[in-house]
Amino acid sequence: MKREHKEMMKARARNIALRVAYDGTAYAGFQRQTPPVIAVQNVLEEKLARIFGDSIELAASGRTDAGVHAYGQVVNFFTDGTIPVSRIARAANSLLPPDIVVKEAWEADRAFSARHSARSKTYLYRIAQGETPDPMLARYAWYIRRPLDCAAMRAALARILGTHDFSAFRAAGGAPMSPVRTMYEATLEEERPGLLACRIHGSGFLYHMVRNLMGTIANVGLGVLQPADIDRILASHDRAQASATAPAHGLYLLHVAYGEEATATS
Amino acid sequence: MKREHKEMMKARARNIALRVAYDGTAYAGFQRQTPPVIAVQNVLEEKLARIFGDSIELAASGRTDAGVHAYGQVVNFFTDGTIPVSRIARAANSLLPPDIVVKEAWEADRAFSARHSARSKTYLYRIAQGETPDPMLARYAWYIRRPLDCAAMRAALARILGTHDFSAFRAAGGAPMSPVRTMYEATLEEERPGLLACRIHGSGFLYHMVRNLMGTIANVGLGVLQPADIDRILASHDRAQASATAPAHGLYLLHVAYGEEATATS
Numbered sequence: 001m002k003r004e005h006k007e008m009m010k011a012r013a014r015n016i017a018l019r020v021a022y023d024g025t026a027y028a029g030f031q032r033q034t035p036p037v038i039a040v041q042n043v044l045e046e047k048l049a050r051i052f053g054d055s056i057e058l059a060a061s062g063r064t065d066a067g068v069h070a071y072g073q074v075v076n077f078f079t080d081g082t083i084p085v086s087r088i089a090r091a092a093n094s095l096l097p098p099d100i101v102v103k104e105a106w107e108a109d110r111a112f113s114a115r116h117s118a119r120s121k122t123y124l125y126r127i128a129q130g131e132t133p134d135p136m137l138a139r140y141a142w143y144i145r146r147p148l149d150c151a152a153m154r155a156a157l158a159r160i161l162g163t164h165d166f167s168a169f170r171a172a173g174g175a176p177m178s179p180v181r182t183m184y185e186a187t188l189e190e191e192r193p194g195l196l197a198c199r200i201h202g203s204g205f206l207y208h209m210v211r212n213l214m215g216t217i218a219n220v221g222l223g224v225l226q227p228a229d230i231d232r233i234l235a236s237h238d239r240a241q242a243s244a245t246a247p248a249h250g251l252y253l254l255h256v257a258y259g260e261e262a263t264a265t266s
Numbered sequence: 267m268k269r270e271h272k273e274m275m276k277a278r279a280r281n282i283a284l285r286v287a288y289d290g291t292a293y294a295g296f297q298r299q300t301p302p303v304i305a306v307q308n309v310l311e312e313k314l315a316r317i318f319g320d321s322i323e324l325a326a327s328g329r330t331d332a333g334v335h336a337y338g339q340v341v342n343f344f345t346d347g348t349i350p351v352s353r354i355a356r357a358a359n360s361l362l363p364p365d366i367v368v369k370e371a372w373e374a375d376r377a378f379s380a381r382h383s384a385r386s387k388t389y390l391y392r393i394a395q396g397e398t399p400d401p402m403l404a405r406y407a408w409y410i411r412r413p414l415d416c417a418a419m420r421a422a423l424a425r426i427l428g429t430h431d432f433s434a435f436r437a438a439g440g441a442p443m444s445p446v447r448t449m450y451e452a453t454l455e456e457e458r459p460g461l462l463a464c465r466i467h468g469s470g471f472l473y474h475m476v477r478n479l480m481g482t483i484a485n486v487g488l489g490v491l492q493p494a495d496i497d498r499i500l501a502s503h504d505r506a507q508a509s510a511t512a513p514a515h516g517l518y519l520l521h522v523a524y525g526e527e528a529t530a531t532s
Contacts, residue, residue, distance in 0.1 A: 021398075021400065021401050021402075022401050023401040023402050023404065069401075069402060089398055093398060093399070098399065098401060098404035099401045099404055100401060101398050101399055101400070101401045102398065103398050104398075132287075132355055132359060132367050132368065132369050132370075133359070133364065133367055134287065134367070135287050135288050135289040135335075135364060135365045135366060135367045136287075136289050136335065136406060138289065138364035138365055140402060192458070
């Protein structure tokens with residue numbers, strides 16, 4: 001029955017992909033919830049249904065937790081709606097609340113799946129520093145008052161590069177998938193005075209992996225752990241060895257990379 | 267009676283001044299309101315009363331409207347509370363919600379009034395640009411999709427410098443004060459890609475003056491008005507000649523400057 005429904009959806013004429021940005025503060029995460037609980041997906045599907053004159057069922061590159069933000073979430077859906085692709089973003093944004101924005105829309109190949117075609121993802125994690133917090137960053141960065149040692153944090157980030165079993169940074173409750181992932185890049189920069197930005201680009205991420213990594217990296221910045229402790233924690237495969245999960249509101253899904261099937265061949 | 271109350275307050279031992287930052291989104295402006303309407307002042311007075319063990323009545327450098335933010339609002343109050351000045355900010359911030367932050371506290375001279383001693387104020391106004399809006403800026407900047415001509419806006423800002431009658435930029439409903447003010451500085455910079463920041467430093471500002479100026483300056487940026495139109499609008503003393511009021515959520519009270527009485531002489 002579920003399969004039949006999927007086949008029916010795929011019989012529709014177009015496969016539309018969207019890049020979506022959102023402020024996750026007001027939502028119970030990305031994935032559709034049963035009202036009155038509202039997720040980003042509920043709002044997107046409702047507004048897109050009005051534009052396409054079709055029931056819309058999104059697939060996304062992945063879930064984001066409550067409070068987590070996105071600059072580059074990617075979704076796709078099948079539709080018989082006829083609105084030209086060049087008008088989708090503005091039509092959607094005129095209906096969407098200001099905390100959800102369609103940045104880009106395109107016709108994807110029929111084989112494209114925002115979830116299954118993803119080749120890598122990049123997350124951003126922001127940490128605010130300073131004697132007192134900045135109220136304008138309260139929803140957008142993890143505030144840590146004590147000054148962080150950025151050089152030590154960079155040394156710690158370098159140790160997650162390459163292919164590892166990330167079990168020690170995986171929360172219970174995620175899908176039962178292989179814990180082996182490859183990290184291509186892990187940088188820390190001062191985005192502006194008092195605001196640190198960490199970027200992690202990897203082949204994929206386990207449940208709460210970025211937030212568990214960031215909790216641990218912050219402890220390196222505070223001198224509670226040494227950069228070399230990252231090797232020991234990775235090798236332990238034991239979640240109890242890593243630090244507490246960093247707050248959701250510092251995390252952003254920045255970019256999802258795909259192969260050629262992401263754009264229409266026709 | 268009101269005067270007696272004021273004298274009673276002034277008989278208290280200390281005059282404490284605070285620099286306060288807040289995200290104005292959730293509040294009905296700065297000035298105290300009757301609950302269930304909540305202003306920033308309601309929240310500050312309630313939390314400070316708990317710290318000082320005293321009823322607290324703040325005076326502020328000025329009101330800010332609903333949705334307007336502050337990095338540098340200044341308030342003062344008289345108290346017999348004994349908490350050392352060095353502990354006030356942290357004690358207050360442990361009780362305050364994350365959208366209101368005490369940045370700094372000091373003992374002021376008894377003659378200091380956050381309102382009456384102010385010599386000048388600086389406002390910041392943020393404008394977001396781009397083909398689609400950034401949801402993380404929805405509460406913090408005025409989004410204008412069409413690209414603005416920054417050079418023309420700077421030429422327009424230069425024309426408000428010096429001493430003028432700003433009646434054309436004053437909204438009805440403010441206090442009946444002289445409309446003559448002196449602007450010392452009015453700059454426009456790209457704070458980061460897609461985010462413009464205008465700073466205006468002046469001897470004082472009329473009701474809605476910065477927002478009325480920004481609505482007009484934005485129209486210069488869009489080519490609807492020319493920089494020289496600013497002279498004509500100023501000379502008209504007619505609010506109907508200036509453009510519509512820019513939205514509250516782009517505006518920040520950045521800094522209030524005082525003379526020596528701002529710090530204690532004792």
